[in-house]
Amino acid sequence: MSKNLQAIRGMNDIRPTESPLWRYLEGQVSRLLDTYGYNQVRLPIVEFTELFKRSIGEVTDIVEKEMYTFADRNGDLLTLRPEGTAGCVRAMLEHGLIGGGQVQKVWYNGPMFRHERPQKGRYRQFHQIGVEVFNLAGPDIDAELIILTWRLWGALGLRDAVTLELNTLGTSEARARYRDALVAYLEVRREQLDEDSQRRLTSNPLRILDSKNPDTQALLVDAPKLDEYLDDESREHFEGLKARLTAAGVPFVINTKLVRGLDYYGKTVFEWVTDKLGAQGTVCAGGRYDGLVEQLGGKPAPAVGFAMGVERLVLLLETLELIPAELQRNVDVYLAAFGEPAELAGLALAERLRDTLPSLRLMVNAGGGSFKSQLKKADKSGAELALILGDDELANEQVAVKPLRDDSAQQTMSWNELAAFLAARFELA
Structure with a gap:
């Protein structure tokens, strides 16, 4: 007897009884972004592998271990997109949409792919809604992105369930100085690090700050702090962001260990986290990536954005029983x-x-x-x-x-x- 066909592990069907909540969430987001003046862009699911190597970073976990990469019939190396920002930047450059300082405020949604260990709230095919802004350099646009997510949480009834964590990574020069100091501190303590952190020490040491290993976290208590190496420009930018969030009534906490998992971030980084879903606590995250446009072949252009995980937000709404009554039928x-x-x-x-x-x-x-x-x-x-x-x-x-x-x-x-x-x-x- 032939084996019954099944979906690939970690790639799930959205059943008819589940899709109304997805449509409700996506509708709330799209209507909100319309009111803020953002336009939708629809992007390919598959890109040349080189795009992600150049943007995300060849020594990140995503590129090293998680991407779905294959050669097509022409021998080109292609990858199912593991995130949306790189493809969005590529599209902006290819179509000349951000040249000459043109401001673009765009958003997209759809599936992303990473070969991770499937667990509740984390899948190999997962869905994101992403928002990106190009050619605005000040903290005011960083604040707008965060404020509009705060407004979304209000519309969904989630404000009491999420916390905003903020940090600044400074400029690339500031991070380089800090990186050298952190490596020097950890190198003499290498044997006390967990296996992942030992590997990251030579490839991506800032990611060690985000380690979930308690022994490594204990070791980091006396490590050099990033804010000791920040440049004046980044400090001023961060203070401007905090002032605007305070003025808008958006509460936040500073997390100096928040670094994000992608190489292209600098200055502002943020995460909206919840303690209602166990270990899978981040529902929305992003930050500033001023160097990425130039890194991908364009002229220098400031940029900032975020992505929210649809599966996790749906799970959060279900967990907190915040499903509108009209969706029950x-x-x-x-x-x-x-x-x-x-x-x-x-x-x-x-x-x-x-x-x-x-x-x-x-x-x-x-x-x-x-x-x-x-x-x-x-x-x-x-x-x-x-x-x-x-x-x-x-x-x-x-x-x-x-x-x-x-x-x-x-x-x-x-x-x-x-x-x-x-x-x-x-x-x-």
């Missing part, structure tokens, strides 16, 4: 008709209702069936009301309205009255 009204004349009249009536009430969620029975079987399907659909059309109703151009979720009485009304009744019942404009 996908049908408002179910129309049951008995006999072909009633079915034909019911079809016409349903389309008239859709013309008059475009947002009404109306399902018409298909496949025939007895009175009992059609009402059973109406109940299973989750609808609040069943509209019943039989010979008597057809003869009088009426419809019976039967409540399915409470004990209120069934009533009969004319076809002309029905639209107004449903508009009032479901508060439809």
